[in-house]
Amino acid sequence: MGLTGQDIAKHNSRESCWVIVHGKAYDVTEFLPEHPGGPKIILKYACSFQGKDATEEYEPIHPPDTLDKYLDKSKHLGEVDMSTVEKEEKEESPEEAERQERIARMPILEQCYNLMDFEAVARSVMKKTAWAYYSSGADDEITMRENHSAFHKIWFRPRILVDVEKIDCSTTMLGTKVDIPFYVTATALGKLGHPEGEVVLTRAAKKHNVVQMIPTLASCSFDEIMDAAEGDQVQWMQLYVNKDRAITKKIVQHAESRGCKGLFITVDAPQLGRREKDMRSKFTDVGSNVQGGDKTDNSQGAARAISSFIDPALSWKDIPWFQSITKMPIILKGVQRVEDVIRAVEAGVQGVVLSNHGGRQLDFARSGVEVLAEVMPVLRERNWEDRIEVYVDGGVRRATDIIKALCLGAKGVGIGRPFLYSMSAYGQPGVDRAMQLLKDEMEMGMRLIGCSSVDQLNPTLIDTRGLSMHTTSVPIDTLGLSIYDPLVNPKAKAML
Numbered sequence: 001m002g003l004t005g006q007d008i009a010k011h012n013s014r015e016s017c018w019v020i021v022h023g024k025a026y027d028v029t030e031f032l033p034e035h036p037g038g039p040k041i042i043l044k045y046a047c048s049f050q051g052k053d054a055t056e057e058y059e060p061i062h063p064p065d066t067l068d069k070y071l072d073k074s075k076h077l078g079e080v081d082m083s084t085v086e087k088e089e090k091e092e093s094p095e096e097a098e099r100q101e102r103i104a105r106m107p108i109l110e111q112c113y114n115l116m117d118f119e120a121v122a123r124s125v126m127k128k129t130a131w132a133y134y135s136s137g138a139d140d141e142i143t144m145r146e147n148h149s150a151f152h153k154i155w156f157r158p159r160i161l162v163d164v165e166k167i168d169c170s171t172t173m174l175g176t177k178v179d180i181p182f183y184v185t186a187t188a189l190g191k192l193g194h195p196e197g198e199v200v201l202t203r204a205a206k207k208h209n210v211v212q213m214i215p216t217l218a219s220c221s222f223d224e225i226m227d228a229a230e231g232d233q234v235q236w237m238q239l240y241v242n243k244d245r246a247i248t249k250k251i252v253q254h255a256e257s258r259g260c261k262g263l264f265i266t267v268d269a270p271q272l273g274r275r276e277k278d279m280r281s282k283f284t285d286v287g288s289n290v291q292g293g294d295k296t297d298n299s300q301g302a303a304r305a306i307s308s309f310i311d312p313a314l315s316w317k318d319i320p321w322f323q324s325i326t327k328m329p330i331i332l333k334g335v336q337r338v339e340d341v342i343r344a345v346e347a348g349v350q351g352v353v354l355s356n357h358g359g360r361q362l363d364f365a366r367s368g369v370e371v372l373a374e375v376m377p378v379l380r381e382r383n384w385e386d387r388i389e390v391y392v393d394g395g396v397r398r399a400t401d402i403i404k405a406l407c408l409g410a411k412g413v414g415i416g417r418p419f420l421y422s423m424s425a426y427g428q429p430g431v432d433r434a435m436q437l438l439k440d441e442m443e444m445g446m447r448l449i450g451c452s453s454v455d456q457l458n459p460t461l462i463d464t465r466g467l468s469m470h471t472t473s474v475p476i477d478t479l480g481l482s483i484y485d486p487l488v489n490p491k492a493k494a495m496l
Contacts, residue, residue: 144359147395159450185414193424268334
């Protein structure tokens with residue numbers, strides 16, 4: 001027989017702390033101070049008469065192989081007799097009951113005609129904490145909203161009487177032929193929205209022949225996501241650089257050995273931005289932090305709980321080291337000014353993503369597409385446009401946004417939240433439909449602008465004069481406004 005719940009329950013303090021995950025016991029005593037989310041959540045599942053099963057809390061925010069990878073084998077205590085483990089009785093809250101009612105009444109998939117429709121449905125049916133994590137931006141969320149509205153400041157100058165009977169939306173990104181110029185950009189914690197997590201996006205990317213960027217902070221393990229790929233399907237890897245460079249080297253070289261075709265190093269997150277929706281949604285779980293006297297930051301929500309390993313000392317001096325440990329193309333993800341694009345070319349990297357992290361880092365950072373409009377003329381002046389591939393992400397919700405970015409000179413665009421929302425609301429069919437809608441929009445937009453292939457898109461087809469004027473008024477986007485979840489002030493504490 002394995003260990004029992006009573007065996008585990010005896011180890012419920014900082015001095016000796018055991019937990020149960022997926023039917024196995026682990027001694028996490030030495031790991032407590034290092035846990036990115038602080039020791040509180042671990043102690044919560046250790047402090048009871050009988051050991052509690054921590055799997056439900058653990059699974060959405062940790063890949064399944066985390067403990068096997070990062071906890072010394074001597075701390076793996078073996079199988080637990082789960083019949084002896086106390087089942088935590090959870091009373092369904094009125095809020096959860098209402099959510100289940102909304103799920104029962106949610107629109108059928110065919111009623112979603114654009115990417116923002118998926119966001120509206122997801123907001124209604126997702127768990128509050130998951131929605132808060134996916135939808136939140138930094139501070140006042142000005143940049144997050146600007147990412148979307150910036151595209152509205154670019155207007156088309158269509159050509160007429162062009163033969164557009166046949167439309168070819170295909171292009172190449174880092175040498176890979178894709179059917180449409182977008183990729184599934186890296187977003188953390190896929191299982192918050194869907195129990196299968198990121199592998200849903202892998203399957204959709206294969207079906208529509210686009211590239212998926214695998215996140216460092218995925219809910220699925222890296223190998224699970226790679227294993228879900230089929231045939232010659234191409235995947236890239238997004239990297240948060242660990243303070244421990246040996247771990248970083250191991251991760252990078254493992255990705256290369258598994259066949260990843262691009263290394264996207266995130267450079268805009270030396271510290272995590274304040275995402276107040278996410279922070280506020282975490283205050284439902286109070287008590288033990290204060291009672292235990294823990295001096296930990298419990299305000300950062302899911303984001304803080306997974307990211308404290310990221311190295312704030314990362315600098316340009318590290319680029320040659322990355323070039324020495326991998327032959328994968330290196331792309332800097334999160335570049336936000338012309339000077340840094342020039343420096344990236346001089347450093348010999350293969351690409352940049354003009355991005356402000358979906359408006360989740362520095363509020364009042366400019367939109368990626370605005371930076372793109374500045375960058376490309378400078379590269380063309382120097383005849384450098386072929387020395388580096390330039391991508392952009394943030395705020396893309398329509399194929400017209402993709403077309404505008406390509407007219408400016410981008411190789412492609414990254415799309416993140418919309419695919420999370422379509423997955424959270426409708427699972428695999430939702431992501432399939434979201435991608436197909438973009439394809440249909442793209443074909444129509446290309447036809448109406450007067451271009452039959454992606455290589456015909458160029459700056460003469462757009463008017464960007466209003467782009468840098470942050471006071472420029474634009475027509476109100478009713479779809480975008482109706483699904484935007486405004487920041488709220490603290491609610492008065494309920495009085496008994």
